[in-house]
Amino acid sequence: MRQPTYYELVYAVVKLIPRGRVSTYGAIADFLALGSARMVGWALNKSYTAGGVPAHRVVNRRGELSGRNHWPSPSMMQEMLEQEGVSVEDNRVKDFGRLFWSPAELGENFEIHI
């Protein structure tokens, strides 16, 4: 075995975002307490296709789909969110304040599954 790399930690957290909710780069970075929000975005860039990581549930702090341009199609991210019941309007998550989910809700019981 080896130590999980930073982006594997990010994937693990992103996978825990509940269906129909969204989280932010900053919240994840803050929860991991390792670095910065930029690294979270960078990590997702490397692996938005790395099996089973719901990267579409991660948006920036204003609820904007800042990563949409990195998808095979820019509209794909929005479509996936809407499939889960998250309304998106003008590249922004509608009712972002209500749908926002913080990994801090997990408490201290966070386990990594790689």
Place this chain on the structure above:
DNA sequence: TGTTTGACCACGG
């Protein structure tokens, strides 16, 4: 090996 690059964020003016 040093430098550059990021799907960002908080802060000050």
Place this chain on the structure above:
DNA sequence: GCCGTGGCCAAAC
């Protein structure tokens, strides 16, 4: 509300 700046640190080159 906008704009510039600094911070953050792993990977790529």
